[in-house]
Amino acid sequence: MNLILFTFIVLLGFTSYYFGRKKAYTIQYTKKRLTALPQFYGYYLAIWCAIPAFIIFSLWAIFEPTIVKLLILSDYSNQGYLDNELNLIYEKIKSLSRGQFTGEITPFIEASAKKYINLRSIAQSSKVVIVLSAIIASGAYAYKRISSNSRTREPVEKFLKAVLFTASLAAILTTVGIIFSLIFQTIDFFKVIPLFDFVFGTHWYPAKAFVRDSSEALDPSMYSDTFGAVPIFAGTFFIAFIAMCVAIPIGLMSGIYLAEYASIKVRQYAKPLIEILAGIPTVVYGFFAALTVGPFLKEIGNSMGLDVSAESALAAGGVMGIMIIPFISSLSDDVITSVPQSLRDGSYAMGATKSETIKKVIFPAALPGIVGSILLGVSRAIGETMIVVMASGLAANLTLNPLESTSTITAQIVVILIGDQAFGDPKTQAAFALGMSLFLVTLCLNIVALRVVKKYREKYE
């Protein structure tokens, strides 16, 4: 029913566009000058027809269930039920009204179910009536207002602006919502675990917190030496460092090759091929790291007499680096290509060779963009999850040996939130604290990256 009504509103919106435009044409036909192009009259009418109806429709959809519930449960208000008992009764009534309830039924509840069905059908039909009359009223009002000297362009433009504003507002509000949910859970976590222990503790073993039963759960002494985040922070930066050691040189050099040396034809094929790397899902990189690179490194290590773990920071970091190559190469290629040709000409005309020109003129000019692309790569490396979970192990060792397994913030969040969990449990909240710190780190990186790029943007020109 809702779907039909919705489709109807949309269709009516479209048709009214043609009516509005047609009226405008008629006015034009009588040799009167219009204040806007005929399309604007169409849009104007369509907006007036569809939008008020749509707003009523949405508000109805939001408030109807609440109001119906209030009306039904008012019959039970003085019988001394608790809130969750009332909710249970209401669920019973609802499923009974759909004929899906099979348990024990009292006549009183059955009566309520009938009342519920009744109320819903009244609500439905009145919704249709109100929405339709809204369409007719606002549509007729707008249609009447269309005349040779009515202003339609400004309202339409204003409406478009409002739509665009709403879209960006939605994105911003979501971000704010995510941040707040992180903040509150994080605060709860730090009520139990002192911030100092989290930031400077060197022992991370969240599973220890989970085995306790819930009555003990709020005794902070239980958690001493359990949520020390140093090993996983160290692991995160260590793996990101390995990844960047792979990605920066290879990415940068391939970017320079593509931008400066490759012929048009090579570039045409090589660039998309490199960008394919960026399209591979990270889980695929994950099993490439876990099943191919990890064992391979282990074998090489063994043959050299080294003790290499099958899940090593090196395997995860190396593969992560490969994943980041296309970001750095593609972005730095773009940045280098956008350095004006006049600078190259100036340098060549001084008798500089190609490599001198690149080293002394192109690279410095493109540096801000290149730094920006590297920082973006770093923030990807820090936020990358799948490769680490699959290839680098889950034990949070505090180590700087790339051949041992280590763990990262993201991998630990996965470990914590997979399987059984209880809200309000410090173990679960630890995930939020980790998420918060991860968010802060990548936020800082992005801000720095944007600043760097912006500060040097207008350097040439």
Added chain:
Amino acid sequence: MIKISSKNVDVFYGKKQALFNINLDIEENQVTALIGPSGCGKSTFLRCLNRMNDVIDICRVKGQIIINDFDINDKSCDVVRLREKIGMVFQKPNPFPKTIYENISYGPTIHGMAQSKNEMDEIVETSLKKAALWEEVQDRLHEPGTGLSGGQQQRLCIARAISVKPEVILMDEPCSALDPIATAQIEELIDELKKDHTIIIVTHSMAQAARVSQNTGFFHLGELIEHGSTDKIFKNPENKKTQDYITGRFG
């Protein structure tokens, strides 16, 4: 004395021929102006003289260009040395996004012309003085060259070009992006520079060609129609096309 002499030069962009059989001698320590309507090939010819067309993949140059008894289109020609001897100034000022000092010291560094910081300071100072820019920038040598005004930037580019003491300076419409005052300064400068350098200037402004040059070559549709002393070309051209162009009937 003849400094540069081009013999039967043809230039192709891909399959399209841009220059047809150009024979032009350029006199030492004089200013030679190349004029002609847009797309006539005068800039292309200029870029042949320091092999800047090498940068363009599809461009091929045929024929001989003799400078100091040596054909620069020969395989044995070292382009780096050639461009050290033949400097270039471009249409739009293109200082590097570096400091004023580094802009000037760029060439001498590449060619290893200064043994010490003092020597380099001296090169920078003389180059800027020769380009009539020293007075304006001596207190801000370590600020970015891109912060200067358009006319100053172009003089910086000229200073950069003369920093390696080239024998020839090629100028590709050096004033087209400048206002009249800056243009006048550059023209004055060109007159000064011809004492030490041979100058070839491509220009759209016939008044400019008449003001600054001793010799003029007129290009049309890839051909060198007429060349000779500026006086003769402007007052008494032999070819009808030249006359039409000079009097503003086309172009």
